[in-house]
Amino acid sequence: MGAPQLISIDEARERVLAEVRPLDTERVPPALGRILAEPAVAREDLPPFDASAMDGFAVPAGEASVLRIEGESRAGAPSSSPLAPGTACRISTGAVIPEGTHAVVPIERTEERDGGVVVPATETGANIRRAGEDVRAGETVIAAGSEIGPAEVAVLASLGMPAVLCARVPRLAIVATGDELVEPGVDLAPGQIRNSNVYGLAAQADRARATVVMREQVADDFEETRDALARALAADVVCVSGGVSVGPHDHVKPALAQLGVDERFWGVRLQPGKPTWFGTTREGTLVFGLPGNPVSAMVTFHLFARPAVRALQGADPGIEPAIARLGEPLRRNPKRDQMVRVRLEQGEDGWIARPTKAQGSHVLTSMLGADALARVRAGEGDIAAGERIDIELL
Ligand code: AMP
Ligand code: MG
Numbered sequence: 001m002g003a004p005q006l007i008s009i010d011e012a013r014e015r016v017l018a019e020v021r022p023l024d025t026e027r028v029p030p031a032l033g034r035i036l037a038e039p040a041v042a043r044e045d046l047p048p049f050d051a052s053a054m055d056g057f058a059v060p061a062g063e064a065s066v067l068r069i070e071g072e073s074r075a076g077a078p079s080s081s082p083l084a085p086g087t088a089c090r091i092s093t094g095a096v097i098p099e100g101t102h103a104v105v106p107i108e109r110t111e112e113r114d115g116g117v118v119v120p121a122t123e124t125g126a127n128i129r130r131a132g133e134d135v136r137a138g139e140t141v142i143a144a145g146s147e148i149g150p151a152e153v154a155v156l157a158s159l160g161m162p163a164v165l166c167a168r169v170p171r172l173a174i175v176a177t178g179d180e181l182v183e184p185g186v187d188l189a190p191g192q193i194r195n196s197n198v199y200g201l202a203a204q205a206d207r208a209r210a211t212v213v214m215r216e217q218v219a220d221d222f223e224e225t226r227d228a229l230a231r232a233l234a235a236d237v238v239c240v241s242g243g244v245s246v247g248p249h250d251h252v253k254p255a256l257a258q259l260g261v262d263e264r265f266w267g268v269r270l271q272p273g274k275p276t277w278f279g280t281t282r283e284g285t286l287v288f289g290l291p292g293n294p295v296s297a298m299v300t301f302h303l304f305a306r307p308a309v310r311a312l313q314g315a316d317p318g319i320e321p322a323i324a325r326l327g328e329p330l331r332r333n334p335k336r337d338q339m340v341r342v343r344l345e346q347g348e349d350g351w352i353a354r355p356t357k358a359q360g361s362h363v364l365t366s367m368l369g370a371d372a373l374a375r376v377r378a379g380e381g382d383i384a385a386g387e388r389i390d391i392e393l394l
Contacts, residue, residue: 003246004267004275009303009337009375012268012278013319016304019264020311021284023168023236030148030156033209034166035313040142040152042159045132050097053127057088057110057117058101064121069112073098088117097128104128135159145314167313172205172305173214173232174198177225177243177252178292181217196364197241197297201290204301208309210237226255233259233285236312239305242292244277252289253277261287269378271336272296272361276304286312293361299339299373302394321390324351324374332379341370342391353391370394 007015025037052058052073059067060083067088073079075094082099083089089098097104104127111118135141141159142152148166156164174197181195182188195217202212213235218224220243229252232238243252244266253266261279266289268276273296277289288305290297307317325347330340342353353374356366372391376383383389 006267006269006274006336007265009268009270012265012270012276012304013307013317015264016278016286016308017311017317019280019284019286020308022314023170023312025165025167027163027165029162030153030164032148032150032153034148034164034169035310035315036142036144036146036148036152037165037167037314039140039144040156040159040161040164042135042137042139042141044137044160046135046158047129047131047133049131050101051129051131052091052093052095052097052104053129054104054106055092056104056106056108056127057119058083058091058098058104059088059119059122060085060100061102062122062124064119066113066116066118068116071098088119101128145316147315167315170210170236170309170312171213171234172210172237172239172309173235174201174205174212174216174239174241175214175225175228175232176217176241176292177220178217178241179220179249183217196294197290197292200294200298201239201241201301204298204306205239205309208306210309220249220251222251222255225251226258229255229261229287230259233261233281233283233287236285237305237309238285238287239290239301240288241290241297244289244291245275256287256289261285268300269336270300270303271333271338273300273303273339274336276300278304291361294364295341295359295366296361298367302373302392303339319392321375321392322351322372323388324353324372324391325349326374326383326385326387326389327352327354329382329385330355330374330376331382332376334380335378337378338376339373339392340376341366342372342374343369344371344391351391353389 070087071079072090073095078096103122105119176198218228243250263279266277279287290300311317341356344351372393375390
């Protein structure tokens with residue numbers, strides 16, 4: 001087996017995304033985090049009719065005048081007749097503009113006198129919201145591949161779309177390997193540590209909006225590992241933690257090989273996360289062998305599995321970096337890009353990134369308070385404070 005042939009982070013991501021086959025779709029009520037599988041095309045204008053923007057009076061002409069008050073147009077109860085010359089119609093916000101209206105005069109700018117109303121001069125169309133001003137029937141309002149957030153939920157409701165076509169939510173299985181692992185509620189025997197990866201990865205999967213269908217812990221035993229992985233392969237995405245190196249107790253790679261999972265890469269020029277493994281089944285299941293070290297597991301999930309979960313649903317993988325300036329110098333690694341856990345502060349011209357604390361693939365608390373991963377590219381020496389650096393928001 002030997003040592004892995006390391007590839008770059010970008011190459012690894014390309015290889016992952018190249019294997020993604022979009023999931024099938026279903027028609028569902030718009031829900032947070034779902035990805036639209038087809039564009040939302042308006043079937044009607046929004047607003048659907050010319051409407052008043054104010055409470056006041058609909059008036060037939062532009063000059064200052066005294067008008068007889070006739071009729072009322074209320075929200076949900078339009079006035080039945082057009083506006084006659086010399087009259088004004090009481091109108092409320094959101095009510096239909098009567099035919100023959102020149103403008104709406106806000107109530108504060110009028111004065112009622114003996115059944116009449118005194119109105120000032122007005123500009124044509126003042127305080128009238130035109131039909132279709134926001135959206136025209138036939139217009140694409142939300143593109144396919146968009147994630148549904150609160151704004152999309154509201155817009156789809158306003159356009160009369162109680163259900164939309166979305167990609168199925170990816171099913172994700174988590175298998176943690178390691179004889180040393182015990183659950184958080186258990187006292188530690190000598191040499192044991194708690195299985196934090198299953199918890200962290202499940203939470204990351206949740207946030208990436210995959211459904212966690214399996215979370216299991218296995219001993220460093222070939223058969224046990226293989227049998228758990230065989231069950232996990234029924235999911236769309238499998239994340240295995242640990243056991244992916246070449247030690248005598250690392251069974252993940254041989255187990256996956258026996259199960260017919262084809263290796264697409266093993267080893268990335270990345271710190272933390274060098275021994276990351278990726279493979280696929282003929283059925284299209286994406287299998288991530290994530291390093292056991294807790295920070296490495298979280299960082300590699302974010303870099304490789306999360307974009308895949310998005311791409312499976314037809315969404316943009318979300319890997320475009322943002323830019324920050326370093327708040328303090330950072331030492332480069334000569335061979336590998338580092339993903340440094342940073343806190344972001346608002347500087348004078350954008351974000352300033354500072355490491356959360358000492359970095360190390362076992363220093364799990366370096367993830368606490370981290371807003372982003374800053375990519376310190378491989379090289380010699382330091383990157384100076386104040387230099388621009390790519391960041392990926394967490
Ligand atoms: P491995 O990749 O199996 O060689 O594990 C690398 C390091 O990560 C070791 O120190 C393991 O004890 C630790 N580790 C492996 N799995 C987990 C886990 N599920 N939770 C926390 N730490 C782990
Ligand atoms: Mg292990």
